[in-house]
Amino acid sequence: DVKVTQSSRYLVKRTGEKVFLECVQDMDHENMFWYRQDPGLGLRLIYFSYDVKMKEKGDIPEGYSVSREKKERFSLILESASTNQTSMYLCASREGPSTHFGNGTRLTVT
């Protein structure tokens, strides 16, 4: 079974802090994704990566950056956290038709 592991289940950060969300997958997948999930809005793509050191903006990249130094690891960075970035963050990896998700990090920015 594919395993996508997100390092934290819950995080509470203050406005203006730099926040790192880490994600690791164990299936050597090329493609990795960061989504945020908000009630009534579904999942929205923030960034994705199709190879090491490669990244592409998704639909809502503003206020975020990403890093992919190794194939198995994809990090999401909030440069200066704001309250409107309070959300559930989901990491995913994909090869072929199946996209596999981690269990999410619920981030609260106060």
Added chain:
Amino acid sequence: QKEVEQDPGPLSVPEGAIVSLNCTYSNSAFQYFMWYRQYSRKGPELLMYTYSSGNKEDGRFTAQVDKSSKYISLFIRDSQPSDSATYLCAMRHDDYKLSFGAGTTVTVRA
């Protein structure tokens, strides 16, 4: 207008009933259609995957795609309390970006 619209629910049905879930979409380029199930405090897991139009059956689950109407459906027969979850439709036209519906929360009453 959102690219993918999903009936918001919530939906509450008695055990054994048929659950019917629907999504409409506006982008005629979508070729790959998926249904995900998400339990509380978990990431989405892939239930069904369909390429182009047609029906696909897997046990108690049937997925239908009508590209001419830009409409997809998921049917759950003989529903069980363990089917209580949020169901997300998703679709894509290229190698990377999935577009999601907002999700429908289903409760199956014992």
